[in-house]
Amino acid sequence: QKEVEQDPGPLSVPEGAIVSLNCTYSNSAFQYFMWYRQYSRKGPELLMYTYSSGNKEDGRFTAQVDKSSKYISLFIRDSQPSDSATYLCAMGRTGANSKLTFGKGITLSVRP
């Protein structure tokens, strides 16, 4: 079993829809959970991060972590065409110089 599994997609939604992106993981040592956004032909950039279980909101984006189920989600409200990108989940352990483990990414397309 891969350490991090992410739905492969692709996902296409109409503008204004609520989008739910999800990842599951198997390693209980992960404490930090991140979402990266990657526009076409660009490098990934950090979108949000959370520590341990709970929710974190930033504008139209909400990151949710359920450590008991080893499940994380990113919700996008009122999705816009500019949200069209590949979204990668990433997870890290506590400690300096700790490497991240990435999901494979899901490509989201928001139709005008």
Next chain:
Amino acid sequence: NAGVTQTPKFQVLKTGQSMTLQCAQDMNHNSMYWYRQDPGMGLRLIYYSASEGTTDKGEVPNGYNVSRLNKREFSLRLESAAPSQTSVYFCASSHPLKNTVTDTQYFGPGTRLTVL
């Protein structure tokens, strides 16, 4: 701040040729990484360097070598390119997230490499 820069942006090689991908960061980060990204495979770590003077293998190191020239620069070398090395290569550097004890990574724009 330019962040993480990579050169070249595009490259076409013939099988057996060699080349070096260059990466530099101006954020004074200790750790640097090289990834390759292929459709359906996600980001796979090739090599990383936790600090100047140290390098370690990642998930897919075969066919590659690296050099941490100084704190700013981390290069990736393909000694004898193969078509299986056709990919998009990303360099990243990392530093601790604010008020945390874990790192997050900052990525360069990538190098698109085709090996014929």
